[in-house]
Amino acid sequence: MKSGSLKLTILLLAALGAGLHGCAANPVTGEQDLSLMSEEREIALGKKNHPEIVKQYGVYDDPELQAYVDRIGQRLVKQSHRSNLTYTFTVLDTPEVNAFALPGGYIYITRGIMAYMNSEAELAAVLGHELGHVTARHGVQQYSKAMATTLGMTLATIFVPELRTDVSQQLMNILGSAMLSGYGREDELEADRLGAEYLARTSYEPKAMIDVIGILKNQEEFEKERAEKEGREPRVYHGVFASHPSADTRLQQVVAAANKYKRNGSKPGHINRESYLTQLDGVVFGDSVNQGIRRGNAFYHDGLNFSLTFPKGWQLSNEPKALSAISPGRDAAMEVRLVELKKDEKLTAKQVMTSKLKLGKLEQEGSVPGSRLPNHSAIARIATPFGRRNARVSVVLYKDRVYAFFGATKTDELLKQTDPMFLKVTASMHGLTARERKWAKGLRIDIVKVGRDTSFKALARKSPIPNYPERLLRLINDKYPDGELKAGEAVKIIH
Template identity: 90%
Template sequence: MQWLNFGLAALAAVLLVSCAANPVTGEQDLSLMSEEREIALGKKNHPEILKQYGVYDDPKLQAYVNRIGQELVKHSHRTNLTYTFTVLDSPDVNAFALPGGYIYITRGILAFINSEAELAAVLGHELGHVTARHGVQQYSKAMATTVGFTLATIFVPELRTDVSQQLMNILGNAMLSGYGREDELEADRLGAEYLARTSYEPGAMIDVIGILKNQEEFEKERAQKEDREPRVYHGVFASHPSADTRLQQVVAAASKYKRNGGKPGRLNRDPYLAQLDGVVFGDSVAQGIRRGNAFYHEGLNFSLTFPRGWQLSNEPKALSAISPGRDAAMEVRLVELKKDEKLTAKQVLVNKLKLGGLKQEGAVPGSKLPGYSAIARIATPFGRRNARVSVVMYQDRAYAFFGATKTDELLKQTDPLFLQVAASMHALTARERQWAKGLRIDIIRAGRNTSFKGLAHASPIPNYPERLLRLINDKYPDGELQAGEAVKIIH
């Protein structure tokens, strides 16, 4: 008990000397991280973010987003930081920031934005998280509740762990899922202020949140039907912005910072759409394109076909598929081989995948490529059980195919499908090479008879094309186009 009292006293002493002036409010906030450490943390983890998502390969678009971001920075509360704005090559609808001035926006969210002012609103919101040090505050609050951690770092310095790893563990969900109502609202307020000070219309903050709220509702409905987690932007609240009084109040308050005598600020719709023309929509070409039940990879020059109705998921390290009943699953991975390492498919399966106790061994039936397959007992999404494992060799690379089911009885029924997927691997045909280039955004002018129904009929979007086209053009759920209006289509 005496040790506990001593510990609490020591913790109180630490908290008294661990406060810093908030750059936005000027008030003293709990801060267990210096600005120098904050900057170093962002610098250290920035390459990891780029590695995970990839940088979208469009220097002109990158420069455009950076220019707008840097304009906002000039009117922010922490102009002393060096800011980096990056468009990530991800179809996810998101934007987030690392402490220290690293701000990211996905090409996926760009498709739903309809003006330069709305783009500035998203960037301004993330800039607000940095200037208000929300990430550092989140870390400090978490650490302050751990008396043992605080005492250990004071009295036993060698017990300290990597603070950057601790922070990333704490902030991982916050960066992608939100910091909580109050911090998100403050980020909206700051973003709206930076918009007004930069001569953009602060009301664009309300507009873009409304668009993203519609996208969130659509995505949640779609995810429920597909039995998966929805992928949505963290800066959206439970209520629609049109009914959110507090949000409207903080954005309206930014009007006092307008530099044009209270007149509406700039929106710059056409310049933004010009930058968006030709941007990739959906899957990244670098990671491969899903179309229906097929998968095409331009860089690796191959195609695969999965059973009809299976849901494909394309992640940086693996391609996975799950059956409509969610009782069977597949995963395809590239097996790492050393340079000039010459192995047969069987050697890869046994030595690289380290599988033993193989049953039903043999070549992959129907495959035109060298391959080997067997039943092995491995860890699967359904627990440790028998599964079909195949290795196919193609262009000096080894591809591993894993197929599993909920029960051994179902494996007997589904096994032929697993083998068919492995056997379907082949070099891209001329037509498939075009499909492997993916979908892109095209900006056109609506004619007198242009309708979303007609555009959806001609669209290559496989699911919900009309609803998705309305969403990306801010016409959801039932708006229509006016003749001469710029409209985004997918081709």
């Protein structure tokens, strides 16, 4: 026996000795799979990490839409291989184009990906794909393989350990890669096959799976092209299309095979375009007003009444707990976050740095040049995305709230060059002007019926979308790259 095989055997025996399952029947295939996790443990881990997902992304505040998605999801569940589990379907409040699942029955879809869907069948296809990952226990298999070979990953590094949000932990460390970039070609194809089967069994059109892949493949190509022009990394969805194009022969075969599960014979399944668009009418598009609006290199927050300006070309990322920005060369980064104080706790900016951020030795202390707000700034050695190193840290007091600004670079030499820019960003913080308050209002999807002579070019001229409005309108209406509108057709516009 090879030494590698011997080590793996010892690991598995140790796991079994600890009360973990070594193998289990796959609910879909019936075959024995490597499994170091019982179904009870699978459910418990999903339940434990669900609040962390909600904390990370936020739940979209639309009970009617949440109920609609849950209703579609539960309909699919009844026809699945693991209908015994209790499933939770959640629409996340993020513009990211994504959907994913935790083991144990927790399935998530973003309002961002829903903006690109054009029918209930397409929504069901995305949910069915993620349901397929759960029923086939792909997450559990990923976990088991990683545990057996002691592999893992770290999802993210933030600047100050004391402010860290516990998003990953054991399960998320291992599953994070799969959630973000897919489970691999074979597992993704199996999830497509299962999703198509569940569509057919629920009287939806299985071909919607291929339609979704085509739509999101177009979105991926557009996003990659746009990201290259903007000097940033593309943000694309891992799931139903990343591992294969819509013309993939095997994909066509597994979807076609699902037709045998249809309840209405050879007749087309349900599409339900109008009912889906009705639910989508009024849904937020892009950034949420509650979390702040990114427009170019500026950031506006209506609720907190402030604006910030970053250098041109920097990529802004807005999460519930922090606003971050990274340079085009990815060698410099900034992060802005609220610092929580106890009720009636009054601290100076410097006291916040020492007692709340728990910074050690401070160098080059002073006020932020050009800032009209109470503040304190210094160079301190902290944990950054580039490792532990010197970084610019500033604290600003504004309207009974405390904001911490962190600026870091790959090298100390680069910090010297970039430090004035970090300070300039901090100094740009100010209350919204009347014009900026208009920009701080979020965008929403509006469903309208177009006239005979309406074109995407005409719609784009009236659109508040700042960049590539015509192409984006074509994308969200499945008319990319050069499709045109028909008189009386219901389409999505942004207002």
